[in-house]
Amino acid sequence: MCLLASATAAAPIPMTPAAPHNLPIAGALAKQLRAHVEYLAGPDLDGRKPGTPGNRAAADYLTARFREAGLHSFPSLGGYGQPLPQGLGDNLIGVKLAAGTGTATPWLLIGAHYDHLGNHRLGADDNASAVAILIETARTLPALQHHHLLFVAFNAEEPPFIRTPLMGSQHFIDHLPSEIGSPARIQAVIIMDLMGGVHWEPLRNTIFAAGAEKSPELYRRLKEATNRDADLQSSPLITRHSSPITPLTVLPVGLHLIEELPLVGQVSFSDYDAFRNKAVPFLFLSSGRTPRYHQPTDLPETLHYERMAATVGWLQDLLRAVDEDREPYRFEAGRMEFADEVASLRPLVSLASKQETKIPDTSFLSLWMLQKDSAWLESLDPARPTQDDVKRLERISIRLQCLLADFPGCFLF
Ligand SMILES: [Zn+2]
Structure with missing residues (x-):
């Protein structure tokens, strides 16, 4: 009683339980993903707020994982870190060069922000979940033939930095490493945010895919990943992949269905925005907000690691398919696929x-x-x-x- 009272006095933590889901976890990849989340969203890092020791510790962890995955760094940066102003910490940028030789090889970027809010909000789903998928994709995906791969863990996505020049993804596009040159050299970007949460049983094995509809060629690749025996009713657009024990459903939705708020108008919600504004084709993946969003209850034990493992496999297939495309993708900001x-x-x-x-x-x-x-x-x-x-x-x-x-x-x- 006394302990409880002093704990609540120290910090305003809601006493609601974390709503554990008893989600099964069996495969080695799922366990590996959980280990990443447990470190990044552990109490020692206290939510990885930009400019704090916890944020720096997360960057050190990512640096070690990038090195293990054999990623290169850009000579112009002298390491994986791209420092943000005001001592906020670094974006971390790892490179896997294309296996084939060619001049002006284009880039494919896979990115997720690794910062969170701090102050007892540890951010397991937001966004250690996506960073774990990023790490495991970097570790397991062999070099592509025709595209260089860029793995970027962005810093400073959360408020108060979101939609400001200090936002890590905005800083990245405004200060592109000279080896990339211009945004036009980036064929496509895949951004992940909130990749492990579950709240409603019908969406247990589903993630949403938004934004690809603005590029006809990228959207075609997304739809080609369709498997028609999907179990969530009979939408022909539902795509599936499997981890050892979990099927994955990837559901295309238009970006405007996420961004257009009643009375408020368009609001961007993640790191895809900086790329959209430079007309770089992008795909935004997310399993969406749960009641634990930005709460102290966003904890490692609430995530669906087998679905995250399936996502790693699905991403690899998608990237290999995109690698076949040698012509630049088109981008039309207002394009939608309403049907x-x-x-x-x-x-x-x-x-x-x-x-x-x-x-x-x-x-x-x-x-x-x-x-x-x-x-x-x-x-x-x-x-x-x-x-x-x-x-x-x-x-x-x-x-x-x-x-x-x-x-x-x-x-x-
Ligand atoms: Zn957030």
Whole structure:
């Protein structure tokens, strides 16, 4: 009693449990991923806040893992670290050169931010999960034939740095290592953020893929990874891969379904933004926010490591497919694949609108709104969307994300 009282007095930590999922973990890769997360999101590093010893310790850990993976560093940087201003710490940049020889070989970048909030918020899902996937992809993926691989662990993604020049990914694109030259030399970027969380059973083995729709060629590669025997209803867009015990579902959604907030307008949420603004094709992967988002309950024991292991394998297949493409990808900032977005959301909204399969803690009002959403989605002709149809799909998507994170007032959208 006394201990509890003094602990809460020292820091405002909610006493809600971490909601462990008893998710199975069996494979060696999943255990390896868990070891990375347990270190990076362990109490000693206290949340890896930029400019703190914990952030530096995380950078040291990444440096050691990059070295073990045989990654090169850029001579212009003299090591993996690219320092940020104001003593915030480093971006960490590792290189795996293409096996084939060629002049002006393009780059493929796989990136994830490694900083978090600190002050007892340890950031397992956000974003040790994605950094663990980054490390294991760097370790296990052999050099590609036609593209150099860049593995980048960005610093300073979290507030107050997000959407400022100090944000690690923004600093990277504004100060590209001379070996890369210009953003136009980067064929495509894959950004991962929040890759291990689970809150709703139907999404247990699902991650979302957004942004690739702005590049027709990258989107084609994403869709080619489709496997039609997916189990989440019968959307032809659902793609699968397997770890030893977990199937993976990768669900394409349009970036505007994540970014367009009612009353607020467009807001970017991760490291893809700096690349989008330079017209670099990108794919943003995320399993989305859970109720543990930015809370002290975002802890290593709540993550789905087997799904993360499956993601490592899926990423490798995707990168090998992208490596076949020798022509530069096009990029059209306003491009969307509305019919595919509808196909992705229809089964989710249908499940979320039913009492038996609803998202935990859905209020009566939200359930009623979702039933109307679901009926509208079923009657919609996705081949000819009006501006109002696009707006409504955005509101439905935000309602789902709101419920999945257990934010208040989700019926308002
Ligand atoms: Zn965050």
